[in-house]
Amino acid sequence: MPNVLYIDACGGASGDMLAGALLDLGWPLDELRALAAAMGLADTRLEAKVVEHNHLRALRLEVDCAEKQPHRHLRHVLEHLDRLPADVAEAAGRVFRRLAEAEARVHGIEVERVHFHEVGAVDAIIDVTAFCAGLAWLGWPRLVCSPLPLGQGFVDCAHGRLPLPAPAVLNLLGGVPVRPWPAEEETVTPTGAALLSTLAHQFGPLPAMRLEAVGVGGGSRQGQCGPNIARLLTGQEDDGVLRDELVEIVCHIDDMQPEDIPLAIARLMSAGALDAAAAPLQMKKGRPGWRFIVLARPEQAEELAALVLEQTTTLGVRLRRMGRMILPRRVIEVQSPWGQARIKVSSTSQGPRLHPEADDVAAIAQRTGLAPAKVRQELTALAAAQL
Known part of the structure; x- marks a missing residue:
């Protein structure tokens, strides 16, 4: 099994491209068909379609179903996902929850009121499931992704004509390295942005690795300035050390009862913090205080920062994204x-x-x-x- 998967989003990223690249790596399409049936998505035909971009062969997951883009709330999508294997359901659920939070911010509404339009259709549910299940097939390797190319222009969707990058994409890619794409076209879709911003452990250059296999996924359009493809490179990292990214949340406190500090730490750990600690600190005017530190996964950073503000007496927190090396x-x-x-x-x-x-x-x-x-x-x- 590879211990690292590098996503080279050289021509963009969408759900069908990423799923197609996993199929090109050898993930059996019949496994996805079985998962679709388990989710109760009847009358759905799945094919691995060979597409060509700038004379390069690629695979694209093609989903054909009788359903005509229904509106779904998050709870409806999660009902389908709950029928999947636990690890796949958990990962796919995180992707859709993150997508719902981004849509809620765009429209200024509560997450429970978000109507999924294009991303709530059967093909989007299948694309997300395919990518998560394909990662499970690979043994959940560490995911490293290249900076994402963002085109400009406009796109027509259920909400009318919207600027590119799509508003939800911009919300999803906060803190993610991006680069300009020299054409007016959609390069990163909301589904692609949700998958990568949720599941990638790190964004950056190709890590040192022994290359084992390459899968190429292609999109539905022909790119104006380059091939509309994404490449997945699998291999083994040489040093045996795992790398990912996390966010450090820090604040200084001088007016909190010491006996309340362990309670706040316990509350943050139960909410999903990777670690939480406090150290004595000499503050201004000679006052004794505490340096309060929380380590969070990037996708949980805002939620846990808000919890620090709620559970401690601090008036503000600092957030810093950083790399981490860990032993398997x-x-x-x-x-x-x-x-x-x-x-x-x-x-x-x-x-x-x-x-x-x-x-x-x-x-x-x-x-x-x-x-x-x-x-x-x-x-x-x-x-x-x-x-």
């Missing part, structure tokens, strides 16, 4: 004399690193009276023998 890790279970226990296993260039879960060590130590260090030593030895 997994959790295994060992059968110990005191019952099952979880061990976190991280991979380094010098071999595995083992760390028993602190909650399990504490529970065993409390139950048996053994010193935590002794329990940790025994669990580590059992895990090493199991690997």
Whole structure:
């Protein structure tokens, strides 16, 4: 399985292009047909259509159905997605929730009132499902995406004639690197923008990797200034270190009760923060205070920043997007004399690193009276023998 997938959006990005590129990598179309049936999308014909752009061969997912672009709310889309495998449903649900939030901001309404028009039709649901299910087929590699080319001009849609890039696309691509496209045409669709801004771990140049395979997806139009294609490159990153992006949310607090700090940290962790911490700080006029730090996935940054404003006494927060390097890790279970226990296993260039879960060590130590260090030593030895 590849551990990295690079999306070269050289000619733009749309749902049918990205799905077509996965099919070109070898993902079986029959798997997608089975998922469409599971979602209850009857009378839908799916084909991997060969298209040509500037004499380059590509595949495009073609969806043909009897349905004529119905209006759906987010809850209706999620009802279809809930019938998918759990990991695919979760990823696709995040894409549509992000899309609904962008549409809500554009129209100045609540998310629950958003009517999906083009992006709520069967073909958009299939495109999002296809991309998420194709990533699952690849083993959920780390996703790195090139800067996105944005054309200008106008596009006709259910809301009438709108400027390009489409308003929802601009809302979705906040913080994402983009570049100009020298033609008046739509290069990045709302579906493509939602998929990439939600699921990509990082945007930037091609990472160092051993190239294994390339899939080429093509769009429905012929590009004026270049081929309307997106290329997916799969491979293995050489250093064994995973990379992604996160957002650091920081504020300084000098008027909050110390006993309330752990409660705020717990609330943020339960809301999806990657980490949350507080450190003592000497502030202006010699006042003692706290430096409050939260690490968030980019798509959750605004939500968690709002939660910091709600759960602490700060009047403002600072947000900074940054790269992160992490070791690959997994959790295994060992059968110990005191019952099952979880061990976190991280991979380094010098071999595995083992760390028993602190909650399990504490529970065993409390139950048996053994010193935590002794329990940790025994669990580590059992895990090493199991690997």
